[in-house]
Amino acid sequence: MTSGTTISGRPGISAEEFGYLAGGPGRAAEVAVVRLLEGGLLRISREGVVSAVASGAAGAGTPLEAYALGAARTGRMLGDLVKSTATSEAASALRQHLVDRGLVVSDARRKTWSTVRVLCFVAFFAAIALTIVFRVHFGVAIGVAVVALLLRWFAGRMRRPVRRAGRREVGRVKVAAGDRVGMVAQMGLLGRVGQFPRMYYVWEMLGIVPSAGATLRRRKPVRNSGDTGTMYGSSCNSCSSCSSGCGADNSGCGSGSSCGSSGDSGSSCSSGSSCGSSCGGGGGD
Amino acid sequence: MGVLDKLGVGIGWRPEIDLTVERLPGVDFVEVVAENLHVEHLPESILLLRERGVPVLPHAVSLSLGSADPVEPDRVEHLGAVAEALGAPLVSDHVCFVRAGGLDSGHLMPVPRTRDALDVLVANVKTAQANLPVPLALENIAALLEWPDGELTEGQFLAELVERTDCHLLIDVANLHANALNLGTDPNRFLDEIPLERLAYVHVAGGVEHNGVYHDTHAHAVRPEVLELLGELRSRVDPPGVLLERDDNYPSDTELAGELAAIRGVLARHA
Known part of the structure; x- marks a missing residue:
């Protein structure tokens, strides 16, 4: 399958793949949508309605982008578009591609x-x-x-969603300063950047207005570990990786404390039992 | 004409392109569809434009002034309330009817150009004017049919309407082009017949010709013939404002800026 643009110039892994490994299909969907927005193929309104730009029909670089572009043809709320893209066949194909490469667990x-x-x-x-x-x-x-x-x-x-090779790939990526798509892949749109008290959501850094950013939702917990939703927390089973892969979406995981309301069983990150389905890529679902 | 002495070049504000409208350089005024606004919950983008001093003109589509039935007071009241909330210098609707016998057409339907129909239209316009806080401008529509036994040309019909109601005119040059293609009307004669001194502003929009019929889609690029008609109008009068309408299939910001630049170019060339 088409893997799309490489992340921060690193060959071998695309921004969508990096996003998927770091945060699951929701994160990969966010990467696809943001790349289309950055490329002028999608536009977003103050209310958060994302719509395809008339002349941009042929501009999608990946199947995931093609899906997002088609889904936005009639205008979709940003959160809904990301969710729809994350659960699309294109996202499943991306997942299978990563399974075949030995980066994600089947x-x-x-x-x-x-x-x-x-x-x-x-x-x-x-x-x-x-x-x-x-x-x-x-x-x-x-x-x-x-x-x-x-x-x-x-x-x-x-049973962690991402295999050691996948986690290694995530660890190797160094997102370059100014790589806005890379920033989304690494932290998700609901990720936070900066130092307290000057912290900002990634969507704010991208210039998305607050009313549009408000349409993004953290992912609901998924109990069934067999469905694709579990992949959202690809890097969270290990709290050592939560700080980068999950911290963006669930600060509770980053600190190793309980996942709280978003945890499917309420157990802690350190046990690795529940974060996998409650963290990472949450912005996209 | 007060504040309408110079509106400039504007664009139709639509929720899907609100940020685009805010960012486009040189947008002097915008127009909003009045029925889509709630006075208590005006869109943030509209409020921002108002803060910048950009005039926002409410444009109605549902007064149905050409209906044999009286104008519905609630609709006029809403239009007036929107105008007041936006501080608009005038409001507008169309010379048409959109409902009859309790049924909505879903389209802007042409009014028979008879003296009887004109009497009904004049009465409805006067009722609306009496209940509006600002002047009313009326727009010529693109029609796919003409009623039989017309007694007046469209230009004569509008001229008499203006004379009897003192309303303003909102001239859509794309509609003129549509009628010329579909009904064989003469746009130059139309421009000769209407009182151009009552012109509030001008609409420019895109469309597409399909099987010999021009469709005023507002979803395609503005055609050169429409810009030529704008030039023809400009050679006769300096319009207070010209507004680009786009309602669907929105192109990139660059393309929209290009269409606005093309309008400015026409206005400058025919000055």
Whole structure:
């Protein structure tokens, strides 16, 4: 598939791919929409309505951009356009492309490791129950419980949406100063830049007016780890990467504290259990 | 004519291109569709333009002044309220009817050019004027049909309307072009017959010819023939304002700026 423009001059990975790895399909969709806005192929109104510019029909550089351009033909709210683009077939194709390149974990593999996590959970409580009810040797029960917990932790790492190679790619990218599309890919439109108290949303840096920026929504939590929505939190399972990949979308993840209302199970980032579906790319959905 | 002595060159404000309109260089005034505005919730962009001192003129499409039925007071009241909220020097609508017998046509329908129809139109216009806080300008429309047994040309019809109501005229040169192509009317004769001293401003818009019929789409580029008609009008009178209308399929900011520049060029060449 067409991978689009490279990110900050780095060959081998496009801005959309970088966005996907850093923040999921919502982030990739944001990259596509922003590139079209920057290229004058889309325009945005004060109310946040994004519409295709009449003469820009043939200007899309990637399938994701082509989808966004077509979807904006009749005018869509910025948030809706990003969401629609993030759930399009073009976004699925981009995901599959990243799976094929070994950068993103396939759905089947994620489901397998999710099942292992559930089985470990069951084994842990079964060991405790056997000790209490059937007086199983305490040492054996403790051993089983510890192994179950360790295996569950390992399975949690293995089911992270982005593979080590993908995280490595994200780490290698250095977004150049002034690379506005790269900034979106790295932090998302709802990312924050600057130092307190002079912090700004990325959409503000791009010149998007507040009423239009208000149409962007943080992604709702997705419980089903098998659907594409889980990819939104590609870099959040590991809180070490939340600071760049997720901090833009959920400050709670960046600090390693609870994902709070956006976490699907309310568990903490450090456990790696829930951030994957609650962070990253949130601006786009 | 007061503030209408010189409006300049403007563009139709539409929500989809609000930021474009704000950014375009040399936009002297804008026009808004009155029915799309709520007085209590004026768009931020409109308020910003007003703060800059840009005149914002409400343009109505639903008064249906050519209807046999009396004008609906609520519609006139809304138009007046919008004009007051915007500090507009005048408002406008069309010489047409859009509803009859409780049904809406969805189009601007031409009025039969008979003396009876003119009497009805004059009565409705006077009613509207009596309830509006600012002067009313009326626009010639693009028609795809002419009613039979017309007693007056379009120019004569408008001239008498102006004489009897003291209304202003909003002349759409694209509509003149459309009528010339579709109905075989003579734009020069039209310009000869209307009282140009009552001209409030001029509309320029794009359209497309399809199977020998010109469609006044407001969604295509302005055709050279329309600009030629603007030049013809300019050679007769210096219009207080000229406004570009674009309602769909919006081109890039650069193209819109180019169309405004083309209008300015025509006005300068025919001065």
